[in-house]
Amino acid sequence: MTEHQSNDEVTLSCSVKTYGRCGLSVKWLLQGRDVDKDHREINTSQSSCSDSVTFNTSLFSNTTRSELFTCEVRDGANVQTFSPQSSGHDQTEQEDKNKGRLRLIIVSVGLAALIITVVTVNMWTRTKGSKAQNKENMEQNDEDEDEDEADYENDREPSASV
The missing domain is CATH 2.60.40.10 (Immunoglobulins)
Structure with a gap:
């Protein structure tokens, strides 16, 4: 049958x-x-x-x-x-339940993969941004040090003019 x-x-x-x-x-x-x-x-x-x-x-x-x-x-x-x-009708219902469970598992795994991807991209973007910011700060510090040296070199008393 x-x-x-x-x-x-x-x-x-x-x-x-x-x-x-x-x-x-x-x-x-x-x-x-x-x-x-x-x-x-x-x-x-x-x-x-x-x-x-x-x-x-x-x-x-x-x-x-x-x-x-x-x-x-x-x-x-x-x-x-x-x-x-009796499993005939029950089997169809069981197959429907199994399909529903499978759909739920697939959607859950897909959602987890999406969340992981978003978090990874977000962290990568922040890391890349902070590296660029650190490099910019280091360049800015180098420029400030150069300006300080220039100030120290010209550290004489101004001459008075009458």
């Missing part, structure tokens, strides 16, 4: 593998009744040793599929029924 969900449609498939030619009949039942005869809104596709049933998810939104559908396999007078695993 398999279940495939695409948008609002679900397809349940039931198949039997045999050695050689298949002499079994396989069909889906909805609450113990033949799906083909009683439900026009449900499509079936039956072939040798398999049957698929396709329906809109809104038809059975309040009930699990395992409570509604059974797959009937007949070999002459012998009849066996199989129920879909």
Whole structure:
């Protein structure tokens, strides 16, 4: 048994593998009744040793599929029924939850990488700016020292003129 969900449609498939030619009949039942005869809104596709049933998810939104559908396999007078695993609907919900978790992890990692990048660029810019400022201060100090030396060289008393 398999279940495939695409948008609002679900397809349940039931198949039997045999050695050689298949002499079994396989069909889906909805609450113990033949799906083909009683439900026009449900499509079936039956072939040798398999049957698929396709329906809109809104038809059975309040009930699990395992409570509604059974797959009937007949070999002459012998009849066996199989129920879909309840994990079908739950599995789809679990996959949606896993996708949501994965999205959350990706967004969190992306946001962390963005924050780290911004902080790194900010620190690099500040470091570069402070180095430029230090260099400018050192050049300014050199100029001040040169001016001081010039003042000390011309440290004579001014001559008086009358």
